[in-house]
Amino acid sequence: MEFEFEDRCDVQCIHEENVKEVRANMINEDTARALADIFKTLGDTTRIKLLFALMLNELCVCDLAAVSGASESAVSHQLRILRNQKLVKYRRAGKIVYYSLLDDHVQTLFTQGLEHVNE
Amino acid sequence: MEFEFEDRCDVQCIHEENVKEVRANMINEDTARALADIFKTLGDTTRIKLLFALMLNELCVCDLAAVSGASESAVSHQLRILRNQKLVKYRRAGKIVYYSLLDDHVQTLFTQGLEHVNE
DNA sequence: TAAATATATGAACGTCTGTTCATATATTTA
């Protein structure tokens, strides 16, 4: 009884038609989260620099630290995040690990992002 | 004296040629930050849902709360962030404020992002 | 096999972020 009308919205201003239609075509929870996760990964200055550097060349962790200005430990931590998001791949050559972009999605996203910035 | 050799890197593994070339073409600090800021803005599930809903229709705050599942207050806070990043615009009609996408950059970025997700 | 080197990782710490709750503002309606 307490929640007899729980399915009725107490807000008056809703445009039912619009809401109904949007709801029917709405992005689902998982997709929204996956999308947010990629953008979240791209939403950090250090990672932006790492990815931008890798757009120019395959580089080892030391090199990445040098060009990004972050410590090697910080870079290593961030590279793990980029690996988990399947944004970079790596190959080991002795003691050294070389990182590179996994595909060209990053390039495309950067270009689109910069287009938004430059306006 | 203390920092007599401060410009010499104590790391041995650096590939000088690569680093030099990458440094010369590196993204600058401000651009990296601006880029990170957009992606950071897109890196939240609630904001993803709001933007996705607005891709489908112009909507008021109440409607956005209804379709996103967030409270009206939370939506209002997030809309401010989207406004600041110039991702959405709004028009007032009496008591009601209608929001819509400012341009189609969001659409493009979403599409690219989803392409990365679906692989 | 021991030392050196390159990278990775866990814990700790301060900062940032998103939500909630209370309240303020703006507009309409009675």
Place this chain on the structure above:
DNA sequence: TAAATATATGAACAGACGTTCATATATTTA
């Protein structure tokens, strides 16, 4: 003008995040 409605905003709080420092792992070299 007072009450109601739609939205906005500030403070507070919990949780997430990025860095640092110490340490572990992997590989090479002596």
